[in-house]
Amino acid sequence: MNSVSPFARSLFALAITAAILVAVPLVASRQAVVLITEVAAVLSIALMWNLLAGFGGIVFMGFQVFIGIGGYTLFVAANSLELTPFPLVILSALVCATFGLAITPVLFRLGGAQLAIGSWVVSEVVRLVVYHTNSLGAGGGISLTAMRGVNRSVRILATYSTSAIVLMTALVLCVFLMRGRFGLALRAMKDSPVAAEAMGVPIRRTQTYILLITAAISGAAGACYYMIALQVSPTAAFSVNWMALILFSVILGGIGTLEGPIVGVVIYFVLRETMGNIGSLYFIVLGILAIGVTLFAPAGAWGLLRTGFKFDVLPIRRKMPSEINLRERKIISEASLL
């Protein structure tokens, strides 16, 4: 396995994922395609929250705000301009990124744990504004009337494709960002902002960039999710249940790894599909699991798997340069002795 470079291995894993996503609509039933569309949207959001909180240390607990804004943007734009909704996820992404930029002055006034509640306040403000705006359907929400003329199987396939493209973008972004300088800066910043700044990491800019990127992708994914539902309301779109879903899947899978959210979201959907709709009991079980994992197995399910396999599917770990140098020097000195 060591003969393949970690980067090549990541590209290989991404290529396989892309191939599977292309194959799904060819082999799966319509019902399965709809389910996988939903999984792809939720997974994109979980990957982004993990990037922001798990790697960047910005524990944004009002993340539902981007899902809601993304959904509403797509609905309003498609309905009022009478356009095909699918390409409009790009607009959702742009609006969310702009909103992300607009809230940075408030957000970065609050550090650490306070940012968690502060971002929740921001999300509540947006929910209440939407709730009181009649042109946005107020409390009742709006439906995607632009989708009326679209044939059902075309609609399902196109929504699936959009969601799959968003997911691939999210995955590629995660791998490329985290393998590059930016990922290194991000993790340095999370471990110690002071030390990172001393090493030349522009803290505020790094934080802003990661917020904009994650906001944009989550907005697009939120738009995909509500394209399946065809209906968006402020209570559901800005619900704290979104945060519970994101948080529990990321924690269960393993926060701060790229594979973690993937495993977590799979666990979440497997539980949901097998346990059926038992509502509140389900959230109690997830909550207990999440607390247990945080306290006793912080690396999550992927961490537990990895201790067995010692293998990364999307490797982004780095060796300390000194460690490599030392080993090389040792080899050289041993060679000179011979």
Place this chain on the structure above:
Amino acid sequence: MLETLINGALVGALYGLYGLGLSLCLGLMRQINMAHGDFIVFSAFLALQVTGFLGIHPLLAMPLIALIMFAVGWAVQRLFIERTLGRGDMPPILVTFGLSIILQNVMLELFSADTRSLDPGVLGAAAVKLGPVTVGILPLLTLVVSVGIFAVTAKIFGATRFGRAVRATSDNEQTAQLMGIATKKVFANAMGLALAISAVAAIFYGMRGTFDPSTGPERMLFAFEAVILGGLGSVWGTLFGGIILGLSQSAGTLIIPSLGPLVGHLVFLVGLLAVPNGLFAKRART
């Protein structure tokens, strides 16, 4: 209009009381509790059960509920929060958010999603005329009790051995231990106190408004806003932060009745930008 604003300020005293428990966590213990609002709602449900079972007035049930919530706070600190300290910002947020979701859903299972309230009895309708305005006895009582609790809390944390021990522990746990402080027990007691105060707030909340299992997060946001507006680490600041929040909300209801919370949130955000350290912030100790 004057009456609305006065009532807003009196509701603000209740927000200050919500905030006081969180203020102890965030400001004095420097730890977070995302389930703060859900513990308030839980206390209100507890009070509903106790008053229903014993057939007593909610105010008489207050000491018992406060005592139970003290024990709950103590246990939550020892069992959950304590294990996450020293591991960065994230684990305490995750664990207390998990608790919040569990509490909400447990309450949903036990008490259903119906909206409830505590019966204030004759207190509910009683009012006094103060000059041109009529003010309810219950809101006035809330203010008096709040001020009393703030005074006691400020005294406890400013001038007793226990208060010093809490502040020493949050400044530097290891040094505090070296000075002979049982840091974990001290924090457990402080958390118990925070939830006991929240229980008092919960009973006034239950008598003056309605609650259901999903109203917790909003309480937490109000509490947080009161703490930050007043200035982190300042006990009395939280009361004034709460009153400002209450005033803003009542001003909002004058525009459109359902607009109160939104205006409150906006005033908080503006306040955060204009006075980042809060109105009564203490200068940072070095």
